[in-house]
Amino acid sequence: MKTILKRIALGLAAAMLMVGAPGAQAATLVQISLWDKGADVQMPTGIAYAAPGLDLTKATMGIKASPSAVKAGEVTFKVTNDSKDTVHEMIVMYLADPGKPLPYLEAENRVDEDRAGDKGEVSELDPGKSGTLTVELKAGKYLLICNVPGHYGAGMWAEFTVDQ
Template sequence: MALGLAAAMLMASSAGVARTAELVQVSLSDKGASTEMPMGLAYTTPGRDLSKATMGIKASPGAVKAGEVTFKVKNDSKDTVHEMIVMYLADPGKPLPYVEAENRVDEDKAGDKGEVSELDPGKSGTLTVDLKAGKYLLICNVPGHFGAGMWTEFTVGP
């Protein structure tokens, strides 16, 4: 009887245990401040050739389950400040709202879900957000960086 009671209590207590956050390692990189930044490499730009990109974002894994997601972000650049912003794509394949005069995405209109603000070279930051299933972009929105190809697609599954 005591064994059965102990088993029942264990099962009841484990039912309330919260799932741990999904962990995503993010690397922000570039080929150096002296390298010319090509433009026209923003998400959904027709005919873009990302092999010409001098900046990039890598996320590992590139897909997680819906719920709490923790991004551990490292600026692997030697001389350039970068940031990482999580953008929800309400309509994947459609361009993000862009402010040409500022050479950056309009974060307020684009669906900003959180960010690790400007990181100096070699520095790291963490962001934990609750994400629903869907398509996202991880972007760097330092002026010019998004247009230079500094973004990656990210998927959150059910």
């Protein structure tokens, strides 16, 4: 009888390990689409986050996050480059001061990632390719950006919220 009880206990323990510890939750999944209107369309400038007179209707490229808000904790971004001909990337930036522009390197036509609060990225993806990023995010405001030169300033960013 003791042998049977030990086997049952070991079986239950193994099953719990496979399923996960009580209270453990899988990462929240966020689908990301990196899009543009094509390489032959001229990229506008001045459409960076928090730019004065911001008009997103002029953007020829962008980022769509679904959902655009999640609960704090582990978040997995499944990023797909939906472009037919342009390389894109996705970087998660923490906004310490929402509404304030990210530090920008004018000479390089891109965001200064080291100063901007980079939390992780899916590096350059060829058209049609996908990648994933899993990060632990605390509550706050974030910005998802493509930092290929010129893309961020052309409107390739999306606000992202992490709630308590």
